[in-house]
Amino acid sequence: MSNIDRRTLVRGSLAAMMAGAAFSRAAFAQSSEPILLGVSGPLTGPNAQYGTQWKQGFDLALDEIQSAGNINGRKLAYSFEDSQSDPRQSVAIAQKFVSDPRIVMELGDFSSPASMAASPIYQRGGLVQFGFTNSHPDFTKGGDFMWSTSVSQADEQPLLAAYAVKRLGLKKLAVLHLNTDWGRTSRDYFVKAAKEHGAEIAVTEGYIAEERDFRSTLVRVRDANPDGLILISYYSDGALIARQARQVGLKQVICAASSVYSPKFLELGGEAVEDVHVGTRYFPEDPRPEVQKFITGFKKKYNGLEPDAFNAYAYDAMNMAAAVVKIGGADRRAIRDAFAKVKDVSSVIFGKATFDVESRRVKGAMNAELVVRKGQFALWDGKPT
């Protein structure tokens, strides 16, 4: 149980003291109209699966918000516009949201090119762009209307490095990463942290998102003779790599980033992902009440389906949006200011989430060290595999 990182709590209470009593509860115009959030994300195109997962997370959070009596009596709702994660469409959507007075803030987009192309429009239009999957280090530098709860890779990767190097005792690592802005940034943070822990990086290989065949890459990995493989991957490519690694006879320990944390990883990987280690932000048996509420609620709403990381990001984002709207009301500028005021929002990923006003991000993600045992994610028991 001691695996849960308690730093957050300490930090949270510190932040609470500093934030002081700066609460200002805006007077709400009593209205039966729901408070509308705009969502820009992919529902068709190559990233459509992530948009679908967002929706599941949003809808669950909205159900809970509604049964908790809405926000000062007003319902919260969202309008989801399909951008296909294409910058050309996300900028048009941005203008649409900015010029629609009913929209009080925006969530998304998914990919960095689509999100950051729209940032100038949101910034000039004075509408908050709340990018909850945007880990690109420059995303929140777009302006003071850009806020993100995406786990900063500067936070996440050292945790993964500590798991791989200090806890699992791996000394010579091969890093396979998605060659996108996310994968590249993550790799750099991981390599830095792993080296600080005294590990050697034998080889790093970046692959493009559409890649399906990794056999030749794995020969390179084998020739570098590492004692562990690090996957900075999403669940579909992570499962492919694990399968092919086992097929070509690589028996090294595999340790993967939290983005593979999905029941799909187990389904797609089959036996090959047995004993794969995953550093995540929460796990099914996690005793934290917010996690239990999320998991049982999700399973109940979606016929026993297990939630994954992207569901959790979306669920957290909607809860954060609700907390911010509660303070800021329906005024766009007040909502931006509310991001700096909101504190200790219950969160699956962070435990208690409070923004760092300087970077407009949340620091101190929770940490859980999992391993796949008998086809299920389980808390790592400390036994070597």
Next chain:
Amino acid sequence: MSSWLDYTINGLIVGNVYALVAVGLALIFGVSRLINFAQGSIYLVGAYIGWVAVVQLHTPLPLTIILVAAAAALVGLIIERFGLRPLQNSVRIAPLLATIGISFVLDQLVMLTFSPNPRALPSQLPDVRFQIGGGTIGPLDLLIAGVGITSALLLFVFLRYSKLGWAVRATAQDRDAAMQMGVDVNRVNQAVFGIAAALGGVSGLLVGMYYNQIDTAMSLQATLKGVVAEVVGGAGNVPGAVIGSLLLGLVESYGVAVFGTSYRNLFAFLLLVVVLVLRPNGLFASARQAPPEPLTGTFIAPSRPVRIPRWVLLVATGIFAVLPFFPVSFYVLQTLINAWLLGMLALSLTLVAGTIGQVSLGHAALLAIGAYTSALLSLTFAVPVGLAIIGGGLMSAALGTALISPSFRLRGHYVSIATLAIGEIVSLVILNWESVTRGPIGISGIPPLSLFGYELVSPISIYWFSFIVMVVLALLQGRLLGSHLGRSFRAIRDDDIAARAYGLSLNRYKSLAFIFGGFAAGVSGGIAAHLYSYINHETFNTQQSILALTVVILGGLGNVVGAILGAVALVGLPEVFRIAAEYRILIYGIVLLLLVRFRPQGLLGTM
């Protein structure tokens, strides 16, 4: 040393997988001289039908294969009957556009039925592994190889020794002559599409089982790799397609071995360009073989363009120019800004594809070159944005023309494939040349548009800026087409031998067209970079190239006004269909198909 054996085996295994798609493509190309962009979608359909059979119905493997083959063949027959046969006597390029539309529709149907989440497709073969070199292969590898090689052999025998096979080859050589000899050309086409689709479906099933994973995004990648393999082997040559696929697999594998994983596709596309330049008919074409395209330019058939009275154009320009004075939302203006940017790209493509006949499928590369040049000039060297955009246009003109020049000797479909490859190469170079392009991290903080020190940040000023730039480019292009240069361009398109006999230097004129076109596209990319403030290697992707070609064909090849009209239509339609949420791309695909069906020469006709 043993590693090289492993790389070789891995290359062959992957080549094996590519071969399944390539054989189907080769068959269709052999008969109808058509790159079937829907082949990847049939492969997708096959994979999902296989999933239903395996996971829901629990059919044994032989039955699964038969089911998938039959269902995919049925899809192929429907495509042939309703999508392509009505276009038989229209412009040669119309069926190409139709297959793109069909692939949209099929992909979307699968996505809507099965959701975009990836699914596991468990293999039904025993999980035993055989040790070869440092790695292992399994029974599925053997089955895939077996299916690939057997189908290629069967097809070879069928084409060479059966009566229907002769009919197929006769049709491939000369459709009209075959018809005069009593060959039922439609039946031949049906047979070919049925066989190719069955093969495509089965390959989707097997590849899905191989990776234990199917998802709706797999279709475009399958088509791309299949096309590369097929052309390397010699378009339309079935055994060549198999060997081309194996070669492609090997080159990729060795590329990974020497330079690392992120260079993999770079080698695939370089191989393609090299083969095209050195042996345009593919590695295995015999010297006696007739040229793959007709000698004169029936690829782009002339049609009578719609004459638009000058006053209509003036009124339309006037209306769009004063539009921001009316109460239109910024959303409408932003959508039109996107249309003007796409319009500039379409002007460029309609010149090189329509006027001089070099149908490019890699035009997004010109956008990317312009965008990166302009972004880096303004960021690194503090060049004023207005000048930086012009710099982007010039760089795009110079670099684009230099990159494409080796393939000036190619014709018809081969130009498209070479440009497709060059487009991919540019994107991969951007990804890998980190010291200049910042690789996957991309370039952020690009300064906004500005002119003479005034920042253009409001949608209204950006609207006017992009509209004026587009109108100026369109007027220039109109002037160009009316001059002797335009007539020379069209002469080269319509009959390059006659043009050469008349003393026109083909390469020079093609270069001129690409220089002008490259400039327009580069300017469009440059403006986009400053508009978005962030770009990376994914901003200007293959879908953009395909969209641009769709715009140009829709508007009418070579038609300046048509290009702009097409851009407005294809940016506008998906926005109009927003109300339909997930269904919008499906509706878009169907509208596209209907337009091609009833107006194959484009809305305004070829100029």
